Amino acid sequence: MPIPGVHTARVSLTVKNRAGCRNSHWFVYLLLIAGLVVSVYPFYWMFTAATLDDSQIFQLPPHFMPGSNLLSNISGLEEKGPVWQTFGNSLFVAATFTLLTVYISALTGYTFAKFQFKYKEGLFFLILVTMMLPQQVIMIPLFKMMTAIGWQNELKAVIIPALANSFGVFFMRQNMMNVPNELLEAARIDGCRELSIFHRIVLPTVYPALAALAILSFIQQWGNFMWPLIILQDQSQMTLPLFLSMLVQPGQVIHYGQILAGAAIGILPVLFIFLFFQKYFVSGVYGGAVKG
Known part of the structure; x- marks a missing residue:
């Protein structure tokens, strides 16, 4: 009781x-x-x-509701230069870089994760060492190399040197180690070749990791500023961040509404990519944290 x-x-x-x-x-x-x-x-x-006039942007109290000047800001931006061409350049560079670096990183990571060969650990250690080098260290020799082979002021000079992505190799290697070896051996017994195993078995298994790397790679290249500033001089070859930076010049009137309209246009692809792949992002980032 x-x-x-x-x-x-x-x-x-x-x-x-x-x-x-x-x-x-x-x-x-x-x-x-x-x-x-x-x-x-x-x-x-x-x-x-981006929808306000320049005089309204810095008013106090600030405007919290959209205005009616979006089209005029975009029109003024178009008068300053080929904004849509630079947007297309950024989209081409970021998309091409993302597709190539994800595939190359996945293929290299699969090699380091599932194959045994001489100097494997030493080579992987060198890849990890390159992750610690600041990008600014290689810009001068890289600029000389691109100039020597005639790639200055061309978009391929922005895409190709960045494909050797040490972080992507490390990231995919960690995720590839979680693929069961028994699954690969069963495919080999059935007569499947290594590239077929990679494309038909391994890649679908690590799809969340591929999506996460695609998001990170796209954002990295979309916001890339320093290297395009060095290698690209022609306005028709510029990327969007580089073009927007040219709108802020000493001694000239700065139209912040136009700049913010360009920034709003520039952030839309990043938001679209992230929202499209967001359900795979977390699982892909943490996929290689279990074993490694």
Whole structure:
């Protein structure tokens, strides 16, 4: 038979614990809402400012509702130079780089993960060492190399040197190690060749990792600024970030509405790529953390 005093104390303690859990849940929700506002507001302000006149952008209190100057800002941007051509250049460079680097990284990572050959560990160690080198270290010799072979001011000079992606090789190697060896051996017994195994078995198995690497590679190349600034001089060959940077010149009137309209146009492909592949991103990033 339960003691009345003890039973009442237990009920009271249970009620307090539930109340404390509810309060902690509300605190977590408030933190998440605050983080959401901090994360989303810069993008909202950018899209809103792209529809405002220059005089409205820096007014206090700020404008939180979209204006009616988006088309005029885009028209003014088109008068400054070939904005849509530079947008196409960025899209071509980022898409081509992403497809090639994902495939090459997956193929190289599969080789390091599932095959045994001489100097394997040493070669992989050299790949890891190159990850620690700042990009600025190789820009001068790379510029001399591109100039010597006649690739200066060409988009292939932006794409091809970056295909040797040490991070992509390391990332895919870690994910490839999770592919069961028994599955590969069964395919070999059935007479499947190595490239067929790679394309028909391995790649579908690590699809989330491929999607995650594709997102990271696209964002990296889409926002690439320093190397295109060095190797590209012709305005028709420029990428969009490089073109937008040319709109801010000393001694000239800066039209922030036009610049923000260009930035809003430039961020749309990144948002589309991330939203399209987001369900694979987390699983792909953590796929190689189990074994390795």
